[in-house]
Amino acid sequence: MTLPQVPFDDRGLAYGDGVFETVLLRNGKPVLWAYHVARLVKGCQRLGIPVPCQEAIDATWQGNATAPLEVLKLIVTRGSGGRGYALPDTPTPRLLSRRTSFAPMVERWKSGVTVRICRIRLAHQPALAGIKHLNRLENVMARQEWQDVSIAEGLLADAQGQLIEATSMNLFWQQHGELFTPPLDTCGVAGTLRAALIAEGAVREANLTLEALPAVERAWVANSVQGVWPVATLLSEDADCLQRWPINQPDKLQTQAHRLLGYASTYTASPDLFC
CATH class of the missing domain: 3.30.470.10 (Aminotransferase class 4, branched-chain amino acid transferase, N-terminal domain)
Incomplete structure (x- = not known):
């Protein structure tokens, strides 16, 4: 081509x-x-x-x-x-x-991932918030912060310490049995899977600070291509362990999101993955 x-x-x-x-x-x-x-x-x-x-x-x-x-x-x-x-x-x-x-990283669906908090902070620009514009230099700089292949993603906060997103995925968490994702009215990309989950009533917006993140019940990163990765280990900016979360199946967020994406609910690399 x-x-x-x-x-x-x-x-x-x-x-x-x-x-x-x-x-x-x-x-x-x-x-x-x-x-x-x-x-x-x-x-x-x-x-x-x-x-x-x-x-x-x-x-x-x-x-x-x-x-x-x-x-x-x-x-x-x-x-x-x-x-x-x-x-x-x-x-x-x-x-x-x-x-x-394309083939999704199925093992990350099952075993979860390690994510770290990024040092770079996202600037507020409401005029650009939510859209997927071509100037993604903040995300590029954030992704340069680690080379360890065991780290799957980096979490980005704004200058006030409010969590916004991951470098190429949206952030979700569970507290008191409810599922949440950060509002994106000042910065960040409003993912299409995130939008579909909100439209279905599966997830709602709420603020979450960096300091409060280790205390949530569970956390995930997700997008409309890779699906949902449960966060198993959270690392600080200096790669110190801040929290470990159990990876439990069945996973309510993953099940709802993967239904929207057409991914099978059984996490194998069989042809059923693509039905």
């Missing part, structure tokens, strides 16, 4: 002036597609980028499946033009996409 070349003057390349989506395809069909399209449209509208037509967006996934599971990455930039930060008079958005085969 020949991929389109991005010109040197593309504003997405130059300024991060655009949005993107990462979509799970099951047998060639997008999972949680309505949520992905809604977030893409919201992001374009927030940035003032003309929204590509629905036919063009749908064409990014239509065609023969190359594997039972694939990941579609879809990027919309404002296109080229404008002088410096000034916008072009008539922007012509550029829509790019790529499909790759």
Whole structure:
């Protein structure tokens, strides 16, 4: 497959002036597609980028499946033009996409993961909060904080110590038997799986500070591609152990989320995983 070349003057390349989506395809069909399209449209509208037509967006996934599971990455930039930060008079958005085969990390569903708290703090910018814009330098810098392959994710808080998200996943926790996720009205990415779980009433928003995190009953990180990873071990910024949580099955959050994603409830690498 020949991929389109991005010109040197593309504003997405130059300024991060655009949005993107990462979509799970099951047998060639997008999972949680309505949520992905809604977030893409919201992001374009927030940035003032003309929204590509629905036919063009749908064409990014239509065609023969190359594997039972694939990941579609879809990027919309404002296109080229404008002088410096000034916008072009008539922007012509550029829509790019790529499909790759995919397999989830099933062992992490079963055994849970180790996560650490990141030193970097997320800045507040309500105008960009929730959307998946192309400027993700805070997340890139946070991911540089560890190289230990036993650490699966890093948790990000804002300057006030309120937990927001993981570097590429949303955060969930249980307290008094209820499931929660942080509000994302000042920063962070509102994941599509998170949105679907909130819409179903399975999860609700609540604040959680860094200091209070070790005292919660359970914790998870999740997104719409990898599914739900229970957190087994929580590490500090200095990689000291702060908490260990038991990994119990059945897992209520994982069961509800994986039903939405079409993942089997039995955690094996058998073909049933992809039905």
